Amino acid sequence: MRKNQLAALAVFMLFASQATAQNLVDNPSFESPTVDMGSANDVWFRFGSGTNGTSSESTAMPRTGSRHIALELIGPNQFAGVFQNLNMTINPGDIINFTGWSKNASGVPFNATQEIKLEWQGSPNPPQNRVDVLTLGPNYEMFSHTGVAPAGTTGLVVTYAISSFGPGQQDRSLVYLDDITVTRIPEPATVMLLGTSLFGLIGLRRRK
Numbered sequence: 001m002r003k004n005q006l007a008a009l010a011v012f013m014l015f016a017s018q019a020t021a022q023n024l025v026d027n028p029s030f031e032s033p034t035v036d037m038g039s040a041n042d043v044w045f046r047f048g049s050g051t052n053g054t055s056s057e058s059t060a061m062p063r064t065g066s067r068h069i070a071l072e073l074i075g076p077n078q079f080a081g082v083f084q085n086l087n088m089t090i091n092p093g094d095i096i097n098f099t100g101w102s103k104n105a106s107g108v109p110f111n112a113t114q115e116i117k118l119e120w121q122g123s124p125n126p127p128q129n130r131v132d133v134l135t136l137g138p139n140y141e142m143f144s145h146t147g148v149a150p151a152g153t154t155g156l157v158v159t160y161a162i163s164s165f166g167p168g169q170q171d172r173s174l175v176y177l178d179d180i181t182v183t184r185i186p187e188p189a190t191v192m193l194l195g196t197s198l199f200g201l202i203g204l205r206r207r208k
């Protein structure tokens with residue numbers, strides 16, 4: 001392969017890797033302060049159902065660094081979580097991957113629901129992508145949720161929460177959360193167009 005062909009390929013590879021590698025959330029490991037009032041733009045916002053559903057900053061058992069989030073539910077019909085508005089343009093067709101690490105720290109089997117949500121922003125807001133996970137082990141494990149931005153999407157809020165609305169969910173729940181990653185792959189057509197033009201360039205040079 002000629003040098004210029006390699007260069008064109010390298011540019012394409014670099015673009016592709018950057019598109020997938022860049023983490024779009026601020027404060028991904030919760031090492032900086034979070035908020036529980038005001039704006040959620042580029043900051044983690046903690047929320048809960050009240051006295052029996054709380055979202056707190058913690059240093060008890062971080063996965064990395066020295067801090068993480070602790071979510072606690074006592075009894076049925078409670079919820080607690082964090083969300084962040086990415087505060088950037090997300091286009092319809094963009095592929096979003098939302099991952100993080102969580103663990104059941106209650107000392108008893110997990111008996112709640114992990115809610116992992118991509119809340120697309122728009123006017124009006126497009127339908128969200130949500131997955132519910134009913135299991136969680138005592139050691140940090142990774143969750144992963146991928147969604148494609150629907151028509152009308154202009155932005156994105158990512159939310160991780162636990163809730164106890166399900167049947168029989170009446171135990172105390174304590175979940176630790178750390179190390180969030182949100183990546184965006186532009187609409188496949190855009191990537192393919194770029195790839196096609198680069199490979200076209202290679203063909204053009206080959207003919208010379």
Ligand SMILES: [Ca+2]
Nearest residue numbers: 029064065067
């Ligand atoms: Ca951390």
